[in-house]
Amino acid sequence: MNEGKKKFPWLPMFALAFAYATAFNPPYIRYFLYDSMIEAMGCSNVQLSFLTTVSVITAFINSIPGGWVADRFNTKKILLISLGANFPAILLSVIFIKVYWVQVVVWGIFGCTTGFAFWPAVLKGIRIVGGENNQSTTFGMFEATQGLVATVGNMIAVGVFAKFANQIWGYRAAHFSMGILCLIGVVLIAVFYKDEMGTVAAEAGEEQSEEGKFKVKDTLELLKNPSLWLVAVTLCGVYGLYICQSYMTPYFTGVLGASLTITGVFAIMRDYGTKVVGGPIGGLIAKKIGSPSLLNAICLVVCAGFIFTISRIKTGGENVVTFAIIFVLVNALVCCMAKATMWATMDEANIPMHLTGTAISIVTLIAIYVPDAVMPLVNGWLLDTFADDLPKAYSYYFTILISMAFIAALAAISIFVRHKKLKKKKLQTSAKE
Structure with a gap:
């Protein structure tokens, strides 16, 4: 049967999204039970923050070896373990x-459980279940689903916490509930995810012979692939824009004069609502135009335009907060469309399926860890340095975001052009034969 006519892999995709969301919720429980964690553990703010630092550093150190493991061993077993x-x-x-x-x-x-081999294995699993013709759609639905599952999982934890009068036992129960969800994720992966690496690779024309199997030296070949670095730059821009959205909250309160209540509701809509809606829309559009890299380029340019417009909004005007909210939410929606499909650009970069794990680990070092480490420091420095002149701080902030968007857009367009040229070259070679 033609792959394009196959039914969408809803159950495997849901299992992967559920596993991803429930795996990453436990390490970040402090996001909504911060004070209760300090009370339960009897630690300081610095000690609590250090726990996240330990987790991130551990994931960073083992990222490349994790990619090797993801490419060398059974994807399903990695996810289950x-x-x-x-x-x-x-x-x-x-x-x-x-x-x-x-x-x-x-x-x-x-x-180790969320980094190492798990992270590249999940994304590799999405590539596998999506097949050659459903990469964008599958990644888009995955992004929306994992966002929804993560939200529901956190709400369950908060609900469990609220059942206890004692904060310490409430925190314990909330964290334990996340562990139960992880076990449910194990069951879903065991039942619904079929590890079809060999089948998909064969359909894509990759022989599972000794030549098609992963070797450590293949990492050097990946590093020589210009498209891999273009993917890294594209994702760095998209992810950088995405994580910097949180700094719009102090912009609304400190510059535009919005109330804390309005800002809080707006932040939830920006961080969760746009992800659930933007993911599927981005996937469908990318599939329609036949290029996730082209969609990412368009989204990045559109985001740059919205950010520039937001930066020109005059404070103190009538309905200024309303207009700003509309622009920021639309910008967040467009950004989520790009984020949902950014990993699908690997297919256009012609990354071999059997090297997916290693490629993801290499890209992650640049596209995820660098923005996570650098952007909060830059934004925090701007807000502290220009605490008495926030409009000036945000003028620099907006300039940085716009620059990132344009650089990433150029990289995405380059992926698109290179893919078209390679595809044309293959067709010409086939015609001669």
């Missing part, structure tokens, strides 16, 4: 809640 390991780690954490060094070890484990 990584996700399943979260439960005993959480159990250890809630039992020894007052022992800080145990918490450091647990968050180090989280760095």
Whole structure:
């Protein structure tokens, strides 16, 4: 049967999205139970923040080896082992809640269960279930689904926490509920995700012979591929714009004079609502135009335009907050359309399926870890340095975002052009034969 006529892989995609969301919720429980974590663990703000640092550093160190493992071993087994390991780690954490060094070890484990081979294996799994013709749609639906699952999972944890009068036991129960969801994710992967690496690779023309299997030296070949670096630059721009959206919150309160209540509601719509809507729309549009890289380029340019417009809004005018909210929400929607399909650009970059894990790890080092490490520091420095002149701080902030968007758009267009040229060359070669 022609792949394009096959039914959309809803169940495998949902299983992967559920696994991804439930795996990443436990390490970041502090986002909504911050004070309760400090109370439960009896630690300081610095000590609590250090736990996240341990997790991120651990994931960073083992990212490349994790890519090798993801390419060398069975994807399904990696997902099952990584996700399943979260439960005993959480159990250890809630039992020894007052022992800080145990918490450091647990968050180090989280760095392995969510980083290492799990992260590249999940994205590799999406490439596999999406097939050659459904990359954009599958990645788009995956982004929306994992965002929805993560939100529901966090709401369940908050609901469980609210059932306890004692904060310490409430936190323990909330974290434990996340462990239960991880086990449910294990069941979903075991039942619905079929590891069809060999089948998909064969359909794509990749022989699973010794030549088609992963070798460590293949990393050097990937590093020589210009398209891999173009993907990294594209994703760095898209992800950088995405994480910097959170700094629009102090812009609304400190510059535009919006109330905390309005800003809070707006932030939820920006961070969650746009992801659920933008993911599927981005996937469908990318499939319609036949190029996720072209969609990313368009979205990045549109985002640059919206950011410039937002930067020109005059403070103190009538309905200024309303207009700003509309522009920021539309900008966030467009950004989520790009974020949902950014990993699908790997297909246009002609990254071999059997090297997906390694490629994802290399790209992640540049496109995810660099923005995560650098952008908060830059934005925080601007807000602290120009605390008495926030409009000036945000003028620099907007300039940085616009520059990032245009650079990433150029990289995305380059991927599109290179892919077209390679495709044309292959057709000419086939015609001669």
